[in-house]
Amino acid sequence: MKIYADNAATTKMSKTARDAMVQCMDEYYGNPSSLYTIGQLAASKLLEAREEIAGCINADPKGIYFTSGGSEADNQAIISAAEFGRKKNKMHIISTAFEHHAVLHTLMKLERSGFEVTYLDVHENGVVTPEEVEAAIREDTILVTVMYANNEIGTIQPIKEIGAVCKKHGVWFHTDAVQAAGHVKIDVADQNIDMLSISAHKFHGPKGTGVLYARAGIPLTNLIEGGAQEKGKRAGTENLPAIVSMAAALSEACAGMKDAAEKVTALRERLISGLQKIPHSRLNGDRQNRLPGTVNFCFEGIEGESLLLLLDARGISASSGSACTSGSLDPSHVLLSLGLPHEVAHGSLRLSINESNTEEEMDYIVKSVSEVVEYLRDMSPVWEDLIKGRKQFYFE
Numbered sequence: 001m002k003i004y005a006d007n008a009a010t011t012k013m014s015k016t017a018r019d020a021m022v023q024c025m026d027e028y029y030g031n032p033s034s035l036y037t038i039g040q041l042a043a044s045k046l047l048e049a050r051e052e053i054a055g056c057i058n059a060d061p062k063g064i065y066f067t068s069g070g071s072e073a074d075n076q077a078i079i080s081a082a083e084f085g086r087k088k089n090k091m092h093i094i095s096t097a098f099e100h101h102a103v104l105h106t107l108m109k110l111e112r113s114g115f116e117v118t119y120l121d122v123h124e125n126g127v128v129t130p131e132e133v134e135a136a137i138r139e140d141t142i143l144v145t146v147m148y149a150n151n152e153i154g155t156i157q158p159i160k161e162i163g164a165v166c167k168k169h170g171v172w173f174h175t176d177a178v179q180a181a182g183h184v185k186i187d188v189a190d191q192n193i194d195m196l197s198i199s200a201h202k203f204h205g206p207k208g209t210g211v212l213y214a215r216a217g218i219p220l221t222n223l224i225e226g227g228a229q230e231k232g233k234r235a236g237t238e239n240l241p242a243i244v245s246m247a248a249a250l251s252e253a254c255a256g257m258k259d260a261a262e263k264v265t266a267l268r269e270r271l272i273s274g275l276q277k278i279p280h281s282r283l284n285g286d287r288q289n290r291l292p293g294t295v296n297f298c299f300e301g302i303e304g305e306s307l308l309l310l311l312d313a314r315g316i317s318a319s320s321g322s323a324c325t326s327g328s329l330d331p332s333h334v335l336l337s338l339g340l341p342h343e344v345a346h347g348s349l350r351l352s353i354n355e356s357n358t359e360e361e362m363d364y365i366v367k368s369v370s371e372v373v374e375y376l377r378d379m380s381p382v383w384e385d386l387i388k389g390r391k392q393f394y395f396e
């Protein structure tokens with residue numbers, strides 16, 4: 001069996017998205033900035049895509065800025081707020097300890113240039129509360145940036161309530177919604193969102209393209225200088241085939257969202273119930289308040305990396321955390337932020353499924369993980385210490 005269970009790292013392009021891309025390459029190859037008909041046809045495709053994407057998140061199309069993906073959108077949102085804050089002498093930012101590195105590394109860079117950042121605790125369940133956001137807001141706070149849904153454990157944050165707190169205090173609110181877009185409903189107006197990042201390859205669109213949404217009145221700083229594309233805020237000839245394809249993928253995902261969420265949630269529950277039978281293991285993050293398809297477990301006494309390789313040998317593609325950090329031996333900052341000890345955080349597994357997976361596949365995953373965990377524990381010195389009582393188990 002071949003099972004792709006790493007959709008949080010990236011997804012396979014849908015046929016709709018691929019067809020839209022190919023058609024655009026064949027028929028709309030003009031430069032949208034050119035004044036002749038072929039260019040203007042491309043410009044109207046660009047506008048259509050902007051409107052389509054805006055419609056999916058209930059945004060004004062004028063607030064849609066195309067970027068090279070989620071990372072660029074996160075960088076631009078935070079840097080724009082910081083530049084504005086610096087001018088106003090507001091140099092405090094609020095975020096969480098378990099953001100994606102595109103957010104965290106941008107914040108760290110700002111800290112080195114004089115900004116102060118408060119990283120809110122995400123607790124054992126992987127959720128921050130609006131009350132804690134409110135308590136952290138100061139006179140000099142310019143921005144709150146809290147991710148919509150976590151990429152490693154899948155927990156969803158109370159976005160609308162956090163947005164309301166920010167609005168009340170006149171602080172800008174950015175959310176990295178890369179894991180959420182196309183999977184759960186987003187409404188930037190209703191949820192009080194000022195800026196939002198999305199990335200096409202997380203919802204069956206192409207890689208290397210994304211969106212920064214910024215509401216009217218938010219002055220953006222451009223990261224790339226050059227032409228006047230994207231109202232002068234993001235230079236470079238638009239990647240029209242990718243943009244058109246992203247719009248098609250997002251529309252498709254949003255139209256099928258309810259059915260997909262129902263189906264995927266049922267598969268996820270089957271997976272969780274099966275994996276919970278493995279002794280000394282735990283589901284990371286809140287049991288209910290999570291993305292339909294993301295599951296993250298820790299198994300005591302093993303290394304996540306070995307687990308992954310043995311699962312790969314059985315045809316299962318999974319992850320031990322985020323694709324960006326695997327390869328390094330540091331445990332995931334997300335799992336550490338939940339308060340897990342280093343040793344336990346090392347034994348993690350993330351499975352992220354989608355609507356094309358089946359019950360049979362979930363059962364095969366449960367069986368394979370159970371067998372591989374047992375096999376690895378049999379040769380693990382840490383496990384031996386645990387069962388001989390020389391070390392304490394962390395989970396029952």
Ligand SMILES: *Cc1c(COP(=O)(O)O)cnc(C)c1O
Binds near residue numbers: 072074200
């Ligand atoms: C994947 C991801 C990103 C980065 O998006 P790219 O398009 O790959 O740059 C940012 N944030 C989150 C939460 C992600 O899952």
